[in-house]
Amino acid sequence: MTRKQRRLTIIGGSLGILALAAGLVLNAMRDSIVFFSTPTMVAEKHVLPGRRFRLGGLVQPGTLKRGDNLAVTFEVADGGAKLPVAYTGLLPDLFREGQGVVAEGALDATGVFRADTVLAKHDETYMPKDVADALKKQGHWKDDYGAKANGSAAQTAQGTPQGVKQ
């Protein structure tokens, strides 16, 4: 086998594998990526039931209700709109009313967001980046919150890793 043939074989092989990978990536991109929305965006865009997305916002104080067998319901709000969320399972350690939350799941036919994953990635000075950005964009950013986050020498806000998956 000459140098040229060898090179062609190798190039052909690599192109084949790259094509395979590209195919896999495009296929996976179509099916498995999840968009992030806030309650306001959900209200404006009329998201179809069954379409998976990530919902971010603040847990509306006073709405957290615990049912039997670890079923919980609460409302996620972003200042503009509210969306009821139903979830079954353990909530993360730092899940609290009035704090930022990100939930993943889909709307059901009655307009309730059925979450199968709830993430709370924050401590007392930090809220999930997606939520903070979305709130800022809508002008509902709480000033005291920002002051706290940038306050004094505490520049590094450390998010406590917490996740709950059903």
Next chain:
Amino acid sequence: MIAEIGHYALVLALALALIQSTVPILGARLRDGALMNVARSTALAQLLFVALSFAALVMLHVTSDFSVVNVFENSHSLKPLIYKITGVWGNHEGSMLLWVSILALFGGLVAAFGNNLPISLRAHVLAVQAWIASAFYLFILMTSNPFLRIADPPIEGRDLNPVLQDIGLAVHPPMLYLGYVGFSISFSFAIAALIEGRIDAAWARWVRPWTLVAWIFLTLGIAMGSYWAYYELGWGGWWFWDPVENASLMPWLAGTALLHSALVMEKRNALKVWTILLSILTFSLSLLGTFLVRSGVLTSVHAFATDPTRGVFILLILCIFIGGGLTLYAWRASALKQGGLFAPISREGALVLNNLFLTTACATVFIGTLYPLALEVVTGDKISVGAPFFNLTFAPLFVPLMIAVPFGPMLAWKRGDLVAAAQRLLAAGVSALVAIAVLWAWTGGGSTLAPLAIGLAVFVIAGALSDLAERTGAFRTPLAVAARRARGLPRSTWGSAFAHAGVGVALIGIVCETTWNSEHIATMRPDDMAKVAGYDLRLDGLTQAQGPNFREMVAQFTVTLDGRHLAVMTPSKRNFTTRGSSTTEAALLTRGASQLYISLGELTGDGAIAVRIYHKPLVLLIWFGPVLMAFGGLLSLSDRRLRVGAPKPAKAMRGLQAAE
């Protein structure tokens, strides 16, 4: 005083690094041995000063000197000593200091043990190391100085993030950094080779042990981090395809490819240009990992830093080194002579295939990790790319790779015989088919994929064993002869067999855990029973306890199997008063390679507690596999050929001349 000494030592280290970046290069241009040798002494002195600086920060943390911002923010006087020490790198500034310390350590090692390198190559390598070091010293001194003081010192610190108050923090980041930063050596060697415009098999022999060391540490570091996340985060996951995890996986994939291509270069003097490119890419991915983790561009379960100036600075470093490295490569690579012809079906061909799959898999991880960031910058849409994406892309690419793994060592260099290799793998293939059939029957045809995947893993393990059997002539010759041959086999052969078997072992663990894992979530009151995977668990009661810097609620479970008392498990929920945050301490019960896993949720109003119990079959194999891989790497590292004979200057000179 200690803080000022630490700060000053760091500035001196920067000054030394600047000298080391320039003088040796000048020496190499002028062919002045004395100037080139400056690299050696400055590298050692730099190590000394960085070590001093690091020791100073450790000292500050140990003595709880809250007049230093870094200590105030991340420590607490009541914290146990071990966490005071590990807390040094449990924050942004400290972990960057650890990063440069390890960089200086590797530079110092090259200086100390690189006596048999050609003097100009050593000068260039150390100079490139110093460029990297200077950039990161500047970064620390300008944006992340750990030695800053507070004007009026508080009495008590803010404590370390409770999740980090764990022995995992003592091991995981240093290991990971030894891996990340270790790849800087192969990068420096690659850049040095490009500057000098020559490269040969001897070069690969020098680079391989360094790459191997970095790879071993990175393997262990990733495995350790995964196990840490598994038991600390309290929901039993061990790999989340989180960007930060991907950031460590990408250099690992590229580094694994580099190990294999350097082998081809060392043995057959082929794939030079590709090996150089991989060296550059591997370290670039390490830098990218540092950027992703340290700049806070990610919303991630590991997010530490949130200061944008730092992000821009690291991005700049990233662009300079990756851009510079690739530009130099584009400019000089054509000057490197090609060598070593081989047929597509050959050991080289198999290693090329390995490289193709590993780098492609690495590319898919890269896309999955950076695409959301890119999309957000360009369109503003926020998306999350999670496990489904990676399962659909990464996994299919690994299947053909795993099938090819046992064939590689069976093929001869230069021109191999696929049919002969397949015949020698007959036993492995048969055992894989038997495993599939047995599992299929045993699980009653539940999942199709799982038995197939385990069959693949068995094939890889049996393939590695067949390779050893072939080489020692076991089953064909008398035992004594086989044993003698086994002793005579090069350690690297044993190493690759262990490492390949480790991949199979890890795969078995992954498949078993994901397929047959059982979960039980419920609210339980004292004396309630739960049944998981045949085990009976009884909640005996809840007690409150006081730790050094936390309060905890401990639940006690009695575990019985068929009425036989097995063990008592005590998961707990800790509340850290200083930060007002809590952590879940899962309880683990190991049965063989399987584990029972209990973590607690919150108390409900009426005295019941939410409990999550998992049974994870063969889960420990997930981490035992990487340990086996690292052990294989260690064996390979101890191979004579990497210590004796290889870097003889005389031979090197011949090699270098031949390459010109």
